Amino acid sequence: MAEELLKDDATKISGHLTWSLLAVAFLASFGSSMLYGFNLAVVNSPAEYIKAFYNETLTERHHWTPDEHFLTILYSLTVSIFAIGGMTGALLVGRLVTKYGRKGTLVRATMLVFIGGSLMGFSRWFRNPFMVIAGRFITGVHSGISLSVVPMYLGEIAPKNLRGFLGLVPSIHICLGVFIAQVLGLSELLGKEEHWPLLLSLVLFPTLVQLMLLPWFPESPRYLLIEKGNVHATVTALKCFRKKGNIQAEVEEMQEEQRSLSSIKTLSVRHLLMDCSVRWQVLTIVVVNIGMQLSGIDAIWFYTNEIFRNAGIPEPHIQYTTVGTGAIEVIAGMLGCFTIERVGRKPLIIGGFLFMGLCCAGITVSVLLQAQFPFMSYMSVGCVVGIIAGFCIGPAGVPFLITAELFKQSHRPSAYTVAGCLNWLSNFTIGFVFPFLEEATGPYCYLIFCSICWGVAVYTIFIIPETKNKTFLEISQLFATKNSVQKEEPTSNSHLKLALMNGYGSLGLHDEK
Numbered sequence: 332m333a334e335e336l337l338k339d340d341a342t343k344i345s346g347h348l349t350w351s352l353l354a355v356a357f358l359a360s361f362g363s364s365m366l367y368g369f370n371l372a373v374v375n376s377p378a379e380y381i382k383a384f385y386n387e388t389l390t391e392r393h394h395w396t397p398d399e400h401f402l403t404i405l406y407s408l409t410v411s412i413f414a415i416g417g418m419t420g421a422l423l424v425g426r427l428v429t430k431y432g433r434k435g436t437l438v439r440a441t442m443l444v445f446i447g448g449s450l451m452g453f454s455r456w457f458r459n460p461f462m463v464i465a466g467r468f469i470t471g472v473h474s475g476i477s478l479s480v481v482p483m484y485l486g487e488i489a490p491k492n493l494r495g496f497l498g499l500v501p502s503i504h505i506c507l508g509v510f511i512a513q514v515l516g517l518s519e520l521l522g523k524e525e526h527w528p529l530l531l532s533l534v535l536f537p538t539l540v541q542l543m544l545l546p547w548f549p550e551s552p553r554y555l556l557i558e559k560g561n562v563h564a565t566v567t568a569l570k571c572f573r574k575k576g577n578i579q580a581e582v583e584e585m586q587e588e589q590r591s592l593s594s595i596k597t598l599s600v601r602h603l604l605m606d607c608s609v610r611w612q613v614l615t616i617v618v619v620n621i622g623m624q625l626s627g628i629d630a631i632w633f634y635t636n637e638i639f640r641n642a643g644i645p646e647p648h649i650q651y652t653t654v655g656t657g658a659i660e661v662i663a664g665m666l667g668c669f670t671i672e673r674v675g676r677k678p679l680i681i682g683g684f685l686f687m688g689l690c691c692a693g694i695t696v697s698v699l700l701q702a703q704f705p706f707m708s709y710m711s712v713g714c715v716v717g718i719i720a721g722f723c724i725g726p727a728g729v730p731f732l733i734t735a736e737l738f739k740q741s742h743r744p745s746a747y748t749v750a751g752c753l754n755w756l757s758n759f760t761i762g763f764v765f766p767f768l769e770e771a772t773g774p775y776c777y778l779i780f781c782s783i784c785w786g787v788a789v790y791t792i793f794i795i796p797e798t799k800n801k802t803f804l805e806i807s808q809l810f811a812t813k814n815s816v817q818k819e820e821p822t823s824n825s826h827l828k829l830a831l832m833n834g835y836g837s838l839g840l841h842d843e844k
């Protein structure tokens with residue numbers, strides 16, 4: 332009965348962690364976010380086998396033997412085209428989530444993984460190297476979509492007191508995906524020449540699990556009410572995700588946000604960038620998403636083996652040391668996930684970036700002094716581990732979370748499009764520029780990363796408000812002064828009356844008599 336569902340005996344919009352919330356967070360992250368981390372790391376261990384495959388097939392098909400330089404370029408394209416696909420997917424996010432919804436987009440996007448994974452898995456059977464490249468691009472498109480849609484979906488279905496915890500579940504799965512790729516890439520497992528196509532195509536199995544189970548769960552209640560106006564489906568979704576609690580207060584909060592919107596229609600990216608009422612929110616997602624990638628984490632991941640080699644770690648043991656760093660990523664990600672609702676978003680961002688900056692400076696010092704003091708090489712290993720841990724505890728996941736929190740429903744899809752494009756563009760840029768930067772500046776290049784990390788931390792201290800345990804409308808009002816916009820006065824709940832429609836509560840605005 333609607334009367335039982337929509338009780339007016341509580342004033343807080345909060346909720347408990349139900350099995351349905353946890354299941355959706357796991358399924359959405361397991362079949363999407365984890366694949367992003369897996370695809371980042373999976374091509375590292377079979378690199379030489381992939382190059383050999385390219386050499387063999389080009390010789391067979393075109394009677395031409397490529398030189399080592401061409402093979403390196405082709406392999407680099409295989410690695411970097413994943414980021415190009417990711418940027419392509421990020422550009423599609425706004426339109427897809429508006430048309431198909433958050434869950435609907437995730438379910439439909441699984442088709443991309445089946446296509447891309449199949450191409451990579453059968454590439455050696457068809458003796459076609461370009462199937463590997465095409466498969467990487469298509470899986471990149473999927474990751475570009477899911478990297479934005481998963482935190483958007485979880486942020487909208489979570490009660491405000493659990494939004495931080497559920498919002499960082501995807502970042503744990505990203506770290507877990509990297510770790511699984513490192514473990515399966517060991518020479519004792521799938522890191523063998525005959526197994527690399529199977530290793531690349533393993534993305535099919537998590538996606539299959541997601542496709543079978545995720546459609547049974549509801550769409551985002553905020554999407555159903557604010558964008559679709561479907562009260563019946565909204566209350567049904569809230570009943571599934573909450574089980575108990577003050578559903579009326581949550582529906583009224585959504586209704587309040589709906590009335591505050593100048594238009595229920597989703598804004599385009601151009602209108603978002605031109606909207607003065609959200610200029611500081613837009614600047615914030617630009618700073619944190621660019622800073623996230625230009626912090627040096629991608630360069631660290633790329634050069635981890637070389638740093639370990641220079642530290643004197645025996646070559647056969649480097650792969651196990653790399654797996655150890657993957658385990659640290661997972662532990663740090665879990666630490667951030669389980670502490671975010673206690674300490675808040677700002678401390679994790681500030682602490683993570685400050686610690687990463689300190690470790691970047693430590694790498695510069697250790698590399699400069701390791702000729703005079705051999706023990707400094709171990710300090711560089713410790714700094715690499717510190718950068719990875721500092722990144723995973725906060726900067727790896729919080730930027731995606733606050734992108735959902737800083738914007739109202741009409742602005743959120745375009746905000747994720749902007750954030751995703753900047754994220755992938757910065758990822759591609761650092762991967763392309765870093766070798767030249769390192770060649771030109773040597774170990775001093777890490778001081779550039781240090782300054783970026785500390786700059787983002789300072790920006791966070793003075794500009795970004797704490798969003799813990801606040802509604803989307805309350806967060807929007809925190810920026811009203813900065814944006815020179817008059818704060819909206821919330822409508823008193825006494826002016827909101829519930830009518831019954833088909834046995835469920837629907838909201839209507841009535842004047843008190």
